[in-house]
Amino acid sequence: MSDKRKNARVPLDIYLNKYMGGVPYMARASDISQEGVSLARLIEPEQDTRRVGLQFQLPGSEEVIYAEGEVVREWVEASPRHHHERSGVRFTVLTARHRRMIDDYVTRSTRGH
DSSP, X not given: OOOOOOSOOEEEEEEEEEXXXXXXXXXXXXXXXXXXXXXXXXXXXXXXXXXXXXXXXXXXXXXXXXXXXXXXXXXXXXXXXXXXXXXXXXXXXXXXXXXXXXXXXXXXXXTTO
């Protein structure tokens, strides 16, 4: 299996709002890159929606980042005790400022702060 990612992913353990059809649902991020974010589904309805809105804060920042994205991958992580539905969201709309904030966070985290 080849890895198509161009940018490094770094751990990110935060809760965020994932908007589907204009309705916010809580999701949990596990990592982020300059291109997108990996999410665990918590409580949301089954939908075929590929376009989502995201609202989140990076650790150590008070500023709320607003982004739009496209679900490009979905999978299930299963262990003996847990069943986690996950998705990969590629950013499609970000302001230049928010893109810089994400880039800086990824760069700092890659270097070990």
